[in-house]
Amino acid sequence: MKSLKTLVSFTALAVCMGAASMANAASFSPVGKTFTTDATGTIVVKSPSSFGGAVTCKAVFQGTVRSDGKADITNVTISPGSSTLCNLPNITGLPWLLTPVTTTTGTATNVGYTITGAPPLIPATNCGPSQINVTLSSTASSISLAAANQPLSGSCTVQSLNVTATGVTIVP
Structure with missing residues (x-):
């Protein structure tokens, strides 16, 4: 009987924790919406190719809101900035x-880039x-995505990221 009470207690705890995590879930909207971030977006990275120095570039992301409320970033265009x-x-x-994990936080998965390099002047980066x-913020008609001091494998860091897309929002 004691083990049955323990099992019921653990089950109740698991159900409550699951309900609490669902209450904090967020999603991008509207489903199927394609978006492009505006041209003022920036990314600052440190990598072996920059000898660990910060490099500021312009960044434009293109993507689509998925039916599960997540988004696929399908194209990233990096263009000249400080280097x-x-x-x-x-x-x-x-x-x-x-x-989106909540209406103000999330994750970006599979983030990566390479630089072939030009030895001996520029070391390769992977x-x-x-x-x-990432941090997220939403208005009635746009979302902003930011990141700070996020490590990437290969001795790289996304020191900062700031992009904004119109036509997409975050809903709780």
């Missing part, structure tokens, strides 16, 4: 999976694929 290194990355791991934590 000619911005012309060199080859984005890897696409699609990147963007998952960053990711890695999962990074």
Whole structure:
């Protein structure tokens, strides 16, 4: 009888924890919406190719909201910012999976890029694929995605990321 009470107690605890986690779930909306972040987006990375120095580049993400409320980032365009290194990355791991955990937090999975390098001047870089934590904010007509100091495998860091897309929101 004691083991039955213990089993019932553990089961009740598991159900409550599951319900609590579902209450915090969030999703992107509307389903099927394709989006492109605006041209003012930036990404700052550190990598072996930059000898560990911060490189600021412009970043534009394109993606689609999935039926499960997550989003696939299907294309990432990096263009010149503070360095000619911005012309060199080859984005890897696409699609990147963007998952809202709450209305203000989420993860991006499969994030990665390579730089072939030009020895001996520029060492090669192979960053990711890695999962990074992101912060999210939403207005009635747009979302913003940010990240700070997120490590990627291959001795790389996303020092900061800031992009905004219109036509997509986050719903609890």
